[in-house]
Structure formats: structure tokens, C-alpha cells
Amino acid sequence: MTVRVTSDVHIGHRKVAEIRGFASVDEHDDHPAADWRAGLRPGDQAGVHGDVVVSMLNRALSVLADLSGGFGTGVGT
Known part of the structure; x- marks a missing residue:
């Protein structure tokens, strides 16, 4: 088993998508x-x-439901 960690994906966030150089959300x-999916x-x-x-x-929730592997996140302040 491999454990992978990512951060700050900001799904659906128009301004972050723009700042990161994407053409659309x-x-x-x-x-x-x-x-x-690849990893x-x-x-x-x-x-x-x-x-x-x-x-x-x-x-x-739609994006996350389509992903393989276990998914874990925590609630922060």
C-alpha cells in the first residue's frame, strides 16, 4: 500500500484556477x-x-466520488 498526500486542490474555485493558469475551472x-487516477x-x-x-x-463531491483509492481528509481551522 502506498500513501499519497496532496493539498489545496480548490475544486470549483474560479479565481484559483485563473491564478494557476488554467483556461477554465x-x-x-x-x-x-x-x-x-494515474498515481x-x-x-x-x-x-x-x-x-x-x-x-x-x-x-x-462529484469529482471526489470518481476517484479510486481510499480518500481521507480532516477538518481544520
């Missing part, structure tokens, strides 16, 4: 999802530290 959101294998675990989503919760 969809392109921005697809990028970490593609990395996730995780059955039995692997993944965690996200930092902001996953600030708004657009339904969109974030």
Missing part, C-alpha cells in the same frame, strides 16, 4: 483528478491537506 479540476492503485490511500473546496460542494 473544469480544466483546473480535471488536472489533480487525472494525477490521482493510485488498488489498496492505496490518499489524503488531502488544506482546502479541498470552498464553494460548489456538489461539484467537489
Whole structure:
């Protein structure tokens, strides 16, 4: 089993997508999802530290539901 950690994916965040140089929010959101799919294998675990989503919760849940591997995150302050 491999444990992978990422942070601050900001799913659905238009301004962050713009700052990061993506042409659209969809392109921005697809990028970490593609990395996730390419890097995780059955039995692997993944965690996200930092902001996953600030708004657009339904969109974030849709993106996350399509990812393989276990998913873990924590609530911070």
C-alpha cells in the first residue's frame, strides 16, 4: 500500500484556477483528478491537506466520488 498526500486542490474555485493558469475551472479540476487516477492503485490511500473546496460542494463531491483509492481528509481551522 502506498500513501499519497496532496493539498489545496480548490475544486470549483474560479479565481484559483485563473491564478494557476488554467483556461477554465473544469480544466483546473480535471488536472489533480487525472494525477490521482494515474498515481493510485488498488489498496492505496490518499489524503488531502488544506482546502479541498470552498464553494460548489456538489461539484467537489462529484469529482471526489470518481476517484479510486481510499480518500481521507480532516477538518481544520
